[in-house]
Amino acid sequence: MRRIAVLDIGKTNAKVLVVDLTTRVEEVLARTPNAVVRDGLYPHHDMEALWAFVLSGLKLAAARGVDAVSITTHGAACVLVDGQGDLALPMLDYEHDGPDSVAAGYEAVRPGFEATGSPRLPLGLNVGAQLFWLERAFPAEFARARHVLMLAQYWAFRLSGVAASEATSLGCHTDLWNPWQGRFSSLVSRLGWEGLFPTIRKAADVLGPVLPSVAEATGLPVGTPVLCGIHDSNASLVPHLAEAPCGVLSTGTWMIVMALGGRAVELDAARDVLVNVNALGQPVPTARFMGGREMEEIMGGRIVEPSPGDLLGVLEGRVMAMPSLHPDTGPFPGKRFGWLGGEPEGGARMAAASFYAALMGAECLDLAGAEGPVIVEGAFGGNMAFLRMLATATGRVVRGSGQGAGTGLGAALLAGPLGVKAAPAVEVRPEVDPMWTGYVGAWREAVARH
Secondary structure, eight states, rough: OOEEEEEEOOOEEEEEEETTTTTTTEEEEEEEOEEEOOOSOOOEEEEHHHHHHHHHHHHHHHHHHOEEEEEEEOSSSSSEEOOSSSSSSSSTTTSSGGGGGGGHHHHHSOHHHHHHHHHOOSSOOOOOOOOHHHHHHHHHHHHHHEEEOOOOOOOHHHHOOOOOHHHHHHHHOOSSEEEETEOHHHHHTTTTTTGGGOOHHHTEEEEEOOOOEEEEEEEOOOEEEEEEEEEEHHHHHHGGGGSSSSEEEESSSSEEEEEEEEOOOOOOOGGTTTEEETTTSSEEEEEEEEHHHHHHHHTOOOOOOOOOHHHHHHHHHTEEEOSSSSEEEEETTTOOOOSSOOOOOHHHHHHHHHHHHHHHHHHHHHHHHHOEEEEEEETTTOOOOHHHHHHHTSSSSSOOOOSSSSSHHHHHHTSSSOOOOOOOEEOOOOOOOOOHHHHHHHHHHHHOOO
């Protein structure tokens, strides 16, 4: 197989792209906001609008010629479908606070961190909490559910008609999976949900050909295989599975920091550390924070390129952002965002925000026990201010992806041999200038006092 169509359904945006496995070039064909609908039973994603987008995007892909369809999606997302394949309930937006209303009951039944690698997270960030709330708030609708499908496997189901479960999606802080034993956690049997989850398949498994109706709507050849699909952060790991030990930052709305083959550390669930599962079924220590969301909020959506003068001014003035805008997540829970050294504007603000994100990323790498080079995929992969500060803060070589999100390539590589090393677009070494190293030390001291 050479050309793979990829559905990349992120929390903020949805894309359809084509990846050429021989050149590793990703071509984005279509993009749309993944908007949250605020009416109805609760805030939810518009699956039919997304389905129309998927079909139109695959029609563009079919015109270019593709050999298979793969899927990658954000985590903390599941879909309940009935016996006819329709939605039994709308797909909950994980930022809705409904699950918090039954938090005490859920705490009483969820397994501990030592059994699942899942910290207790707010809102619907634990899929188990989503299901627990939905079953109690909407019992009649929940009872109609034939399957609980993780989001990537829902889209595979829409394309192929085959229902499946998959470990990378089940293993991303859901409370539903035991990553060390490679099976469902005790929560699933305790709440009688075993029959709702279809057979476990590997991310790279072909579930079947596209349905005839999909072939007709898109122009994809009859028989085009549909892969089971993968959680987006773990898609970013696929090109680097042969490079362990290394740290991988998958950056988008979230910055997901994963340690492949790192040192053994005691994982601190209170600091947003968890265990993911990679495409080979292996547990992966992980730390995270809302890096992309915080960058967007700091910059008010106005992303600019800082000049050398901007970088110098921020370094010399020790202008620093303190964590964090989303204090319920990330490595410094409870700490509130603020500025030291004055509030910058324009390019200086972008420099300070990039440094802040890099220093938070370095903290996450340490918490996950990462060793070896650091690979940055996604939105931050071409941000040189970020890459330079990350290299300085970690004392390691940092490789940036440049263009491309990493998730699309990783999802496409499921159709090819796993474990083929990726070539970095940008390689950055630690700065030795005392202005840079001094900034790192000063930021860490300030956070400790903050």
